């Protein structure tokens with residue numbers, strides 16, 4: 023499919039008003055997206071576990087305006103209160119999706135949104151937030167075009183979410199989503215995420231992700247600024263090749279249930295992401311001393327316990343601790359006894375692999 027396939031050919035009649043809602047999960051990348059081209063096109067393919075507990079709930083009310091506006095007409099309430107800081111991000115998003123949503127300026131919107139995780143937890147809400155908003159908009163489109171095919175609905179919602187935030191296109195379906203052209207992933211696309219349809223060993227089906235909140239402050243460098251620094255990075259091309267190879271390897275790891283292979287790919291991807299940040303121009307470090315303390319503790323514990331607990335990192339200091347269901351007792355005890363002390367205010371979130379976004383009855 024190409025961008026043109028997401029431009030609707032017209033609506034019969036514009037609906038006067040309505041209300042739609044979605045709850046969208048966050049996701050954690052196993053092979054990381056870092057670096058992009060013009061138009062939110064990823065420099066390399068990525069793959070993620072869809073999460074379950076960390077999510078954004080968005081309710082979108084819309085009212086037809088007497089005549090279309092020059093600017094977008096909307097108000098945003100975050101956890102019940104107006105939040106003007108989000109407006110520029112919404113306006114950029116609306117600008118990008120306007121060609122695919124001809125009715126966008128015909129309505130006034132009230133966007134009521136909130137996260138399941140505490141704000142300023144250092145967890146990015148852009149993936150779950152943009153996914154929920156994109157799904158709400160697609161739901162409005164579905165009201166105008168009731169015959170919209172489910173497969174097309176999901177593709178277009180993911181396509182729109184990507185225009186809000188790249189990783190958001192992986193936050194609609196579950197349990198595993200791939201985004202970006204890759205020779206071994208059928209139907210893969212740079213334009214939207216696809217549900218991973220190859221064989222997955224049952225050991226990966228109930229995976230846990232305990233998120234250790236090491237640093238809840240604002241990041242020094244945003245993801246968007248970080249992606250820009252990959253352009254012209256001396257190691258960029260080799261990194262993109264490596265992501266392709268890691269995805270091929272991960273495919274057989276997921277099929278075979280090879281936990282040791284999984285640990286190697288996932289930890290190497292996390293460290294490579296941060297190594298790219300540390301070797302760019304300008305260079306920067308998002309890990310904190312406690313991030314490294316935790317990584318070292320995980321390595322020691324894995325060695326001595328014979329478990330397959332491993333870590334991954336996003337563009338921040340927090341640590342995602344990944345482990346299979348059958349090791350959860352041992353690993354949970356280890357987390358409580360040895361890792362929680364490195365978290366800010368001892369805070370952590372118990373999450374696990376999930377099945378994707380849910381439509382709300384509003």
Ligand code: DP6
Nearest residue numbers: 051054055187188189245246336337
């Ligand atoms: C490190 O999706 O937040 O989490 O497209 O600029 O919004 P934008 O970036 P974003 O980048 C996420 C990068 C990452 C890795 C990943 O999720 O694949």
